[in-house]
Amino acid sequence: MLNRLVQPGFIAFSVMLGACSHSEGGSSTGPPAAGLPSAGEISALPMGHIAGVTDSAALARSMPNPYEGNPQAVALGKALYIKMNCAGCHAYNAKGNMGPDLTDTYWRYGGLPAQIYSSIHDGRAEGMPAWGSQLPPQEIWKVVAYIQSLGGTYSVEGTARNAQRAELIAPELSSQRDDDAAFVPSTEAPPDEVSPAAEPAPAPMSYPGEPPSQAPTSSPATTRSAGARVRSPPTAPPPPATPSP
Amino acid sequence: MAAPRKPALCVRAAGSAYGTTRRRADAVSALWLALLAYGCPLQAADAPAAATPAASISNLSGATINFAPNDPAGEWHSQARDFANSRYSPLDQINIDNVGKLRIAWTFSDGTLHGHEAAPLVVGDTMYVVTPFPDIAYALDLSKPGAFIKWTYKPNPSPLAIGKACCDTVTRGIVYANGKLIYNLLDDHTVAVDAKTGKEAWRIKMDNLETGATMTMAPFAVGNKVFVGNSGGEMGVQGWIAALDVDTGRELWRAYSTGSDKRVLIGADFKPFYSWMKGKDLGVSTWPEGMWRHGGASVWGWISYDPGTNLIYYGTSNPSPRVPVQRPGYNLWASTIFARDADTGMARWAYQTTPHDQWDYDAVNEDMLMDVPVHGQARKVLVHFDRNAYAYTIDRTSGEVLMATPFAYLNWSTGFDLQAGQPIVNPEKEPKPGVKLDNVCPPDIGGKDWQPSAASPRTGLIYAGIFNICMDVTDHEQGYIASTPYDGMDMQRHAAPGGNLGEFMAWNPASGKKVWSIKEPFMTMSGALATAGDVVFYGTADGWFRAVDALRGSILWSQKLASGVIGQPISYLGPDHRQYIAIYSGVGGAATVRADQSKSGFPAQGGTLYVFSIDGDSVGVQPVVPSAGTEASAPAASENRGRP
Structure with a gap:
């Protein structure tokens, strides 16, 4: 049952990957996967008890989004945001519909890049699906880069x-x-x-x-x-x- | 409480002064706004006309309604009160002469926010309410002062459901049947609760959150069967309706809205009126290969029932995805009204209101059953105000469209072909992917959404809150990813010509024409209530709750409530034999989701039930001046009454 359910997602994802690698045309959008924060580092990050602010300077500093401010990555992140149906819940202007506003600086689960990464990768209890099984880390970081470009996140x-x-x-x-x-x-x-x-x-x-x-x-x-x-x-x-x- | 009184009385007077001419709604609402702003300047000059005796009222359409199951006059056992979906109360203590003296009797906060769309029920001396997610049910003892809480039932549905509900975490209410309260949880369970004890009798899982399906509709009961359906037309679900046994929750039959005839419960008895709905497995062949599997057509609206033919009537939602170029074809049986045998579920006829829907025009709105003379001939009809802004009068025995006329501003269609039984599509208003199309009317939520209408057998009219809204829309092609929106409609709503977003109207089902209407600056997304006192009630998204003269359309009384009103008003008789009016305040639903809330004055959320009576009297609350017939008591005496 589960396989049947996620399969169309994989199909959409393959299509999307094709589109991405095509437009990357030699992958000049940023560091390779090896340069990304490790899963362990991300899971060590506190959830953020005041709308995403951590008081851990060291942890926050250690995990900037490698794609932050990279225009190509932001554009690809935006394409993923639409293709993976993020827009269906969070709206095409990201100001929220079924899901919350992503531009308003209020974050239930933290507004640092790595915390947003975690929300996308792991999902959240009130309906946010976990995309870790369908999107590789570098793609999720690009979506994060797009969300960061909207101005509602916290900077490292x-x-x-x-x-x-x-x-x-x-x-x-x-x-x-x-x-x-x-x-x-x-x-x-x-x-x-x-x-x-x-x-x-x-x-x-x-x-x-x-x-x-x-x-x-x-x-x-x-x-x-x-x-x-x-x-x-x-x-x-x-x-x-x-x-x- | 002093402030609202004078304007309310004043408006009663001013409204009467306008007499019975048609189309003075603009003037009335303009006057109302003026009075709000400036107090009551007209009272002295325009003395109230003599009140029309209630008995002399005339039925303008000749419509009659079967009020089966004929519940006790003072009670309210289902969302629509009767099988016909009339939402008509036979109580007449509150009438056009004394409604101006309505005051708050008591209130009840249920501790939740989000859209409060459900009507409370009254069975015996108990009121039952249900909240939006987490779907808590309360029983309130009406025989005690302040409506003491008898019991609370907390079903604890999964919070995962919150993110799957397209249009807020709403419920449209409970039905009472055989001593049980039956309602749907947002997380796809139907529950039955013992009305006396508040203990759960049964809970049945009806669908999977993993597909994006939720359940928000109010179950509808006939005898020992209760009918339920799913939500999720924006999530690519498979829509269905099912019949359950009231006592055990056992599923008796289930009919899907798309797929093969076997799945849709279409057999030899299926006789649609129009040829374009005849053929084998149209629920498969009117879609691109396999797309019926995620075709939406959920069943989240109202159900009605004709005891004469044993048929139930209901509509299905929009097709998924909302991007039409991805699904060429009629997309049956989305945006369709079905007539089904209540015992077997087998379809008797179907009628697709919007073939190949391109604008999110669900057909889930209520089907009001009445008998009306049409073109001089008595017909058994259902009247349906569709999202697509056409009001349909349909022969409910055959599915033939007898009349289809616009009730709200529209430009997606240039007219209606009665021969074919189809609206004529305006090619300029067909969305294309990636192209912003401005000013498409009505928008996704339609000329009217789920908010149910009411009808009066005394006036022969139907009363409904409708919209005056358009949208700018850009479609984006969409891939199906389970449990995420299968949607693709990027859309902004704005007011249609006139600038008002809402309107409350009276409709003549025999002529297919509007009789009067009241324009509202904000959306009118509340249900309507008609009463034998010839007063109709409705609420607005900015929190006004109003009483209107059923025949003339003049506003007789208004009260601003804490939050916006998108609930359904009811009327009941208390244990003190006093008539009450009850309405929830708590804005949300499609009035806040995907909507422009930037308009100044848009209220915050809430979750409070308001109960009104003449002078605010209620059980256990003794007025200082004994009530000697509300008609006789002078306003001055009324003003001096002490209340806790």
Whole structure:
């Protein structure tokens, strides 16, 4: 029964592959399969508890989409998006129908390239089919490249930057990231140290890589103090910054 | 609650002032909008005309309706209330004179969002409702203040079904039969629940999610049989209808909509009226090789039944894929109305409303059974407002089309060939792959979708929410991949000429003409309710619930509800012998899927049942001023009533 069901999919897929290899005309669309993230790496990626943001800078950095921004790969990804009936659920403009909007920056299962890859490869519980049995990894990455081109995804760099910022703001959490106890609101640390975002900043936030609003340079030391400023209560003087290296 | 009262009363007055001339619907709705905006400037100047006594009303078409199975007047046992699908309540406490005093009696949130398309049922002193996915059923005790929850039944269907439902995770409701509540789960099971205890009596798997099939239609019961069908015309499923035994769920027969005559249950008794539907195995030969296997033609709409002939009537969905160049041929039996023997399932006749459908014009809309004089001759007919925007009056004994006239704006067809029994296709509106075709009317959801009409034996008219919508469409050729959309229609909807998306109309089935209509800025995708009080009810996608004079089309009362209304209103008699009106608020369905929600004012989701009565009185809620006949109580006294 199952074979009979998936067979037409394989037929469509063979047709599609033919079309793809034809238009690739010498495969200049990106790195070979060997350059792709391994299945183990992908499965190690956290699902993303806040709409796809991971606080693991290292993991996020390790898995950019090798096809990201490659115009040919994006075009092939778009062709696959239509041929494999993605458009039937997510709409031809990818703004969602039966399936969710892929352009709105809201991701139930994570908006990093590797998380989107996982959603396509493994499927999801509310109706998303698992395409891993029908599409080889490089084709899925091209679909991811197309989805990335629509602007609703999270970039690896931005996520890494955020993760770095989280590390700077709340080093206690980042250093104990693998310790479950660290995720429980800590009674040892004052609230203003574990949840910096809860307090409004008295001045605009500054981020690593951006010119800080008050500090003259963007040296690591300055950035740290900018992070420390965020968690300060508006009326209190900045507490001594004690970041761990 | 103070704010809605004055405008409601005012509109009643203003509406009456327009008398009974035809086609003043524009004026009425414009006036209504003006009153909404400016309060009630006309009340003093235009005093209400004397109310027409209900008894003097005249039947404009001569139509009569068989109300079998003749359930108790105050109860509502199936979605359409009767076999004929009339959605007519014989209750008349609420009438054109007092409907302006309708107030909320109580409300009930069922804890779910998404499209609420089902009508509640009332059996004895209990109301039964079912939610969209996860398809929870509640029993509410109407004899207790605030409708106490008697029991809750949670069937826990598979969440995989969510992503297979083309048009939101809806259900169109329950049927009550032999002490059981029977309904379909989105994940392809039919369940029966003991109405007294809320315990599951049986659960039968009817189809496979792996094929993309879901189930959303409301089962229809006749005697000890219950009829169910599948959804999935956008997923390349094989459509079917089946009859199950009410007591055990045992499958008695199943008729597929495509394939060989054997699969479709076509035999020697099959006598379609038109020659182009005669022949062997047309469910195979009117498709390219093998494509009938994924041809759609699901059965997700309404079923009606004629006790005189023992025939059931229902329609099938669009053919799959929605790209017509991939499937040259008539694509039988998609977009087709079937008449079948209720006991054997054998087809008696069929009529394809849209041969080789190119625009997603399903034929699943309700078939209203009535007896009407047509061209001076009494005929047993079914009246069917098709998605393709033609209103069909069909001889239900033979399948002959007696009348076919447009009820909504259309341009896909240039006319109707009554001799051949076929609409004439406008070649300029035939989609071609990769070519954007602008302004095709009506769009995929049609001149009217599944939202069922109602009929009154007092006026002889049929009442229906219809659409005034077109689409810009680009087809993309599609490969079949199991459990994904077999679709290919890239489409944007927009308003047809006039700018309004919705309209509520009264239709004369004898003349094939609109009698009056009310234009609505948003879609009118709710069911209609007609009552013996000569008031008809409907709701709008932006959340207005309205009462209308059945004969004149004037809006007598309106109430804004929390979310949009795409449910089906009903009327019942409470244990306190008081007449109530009930309607779900909870926008969704095709009103939100594949639709432009950018129009300002489009509501958010919801899931609340509203129950109305005169002055909002209900069981266990004592008014401060005793009700001394609602007609006599002065508005001022009514205003001062305290309510919890």
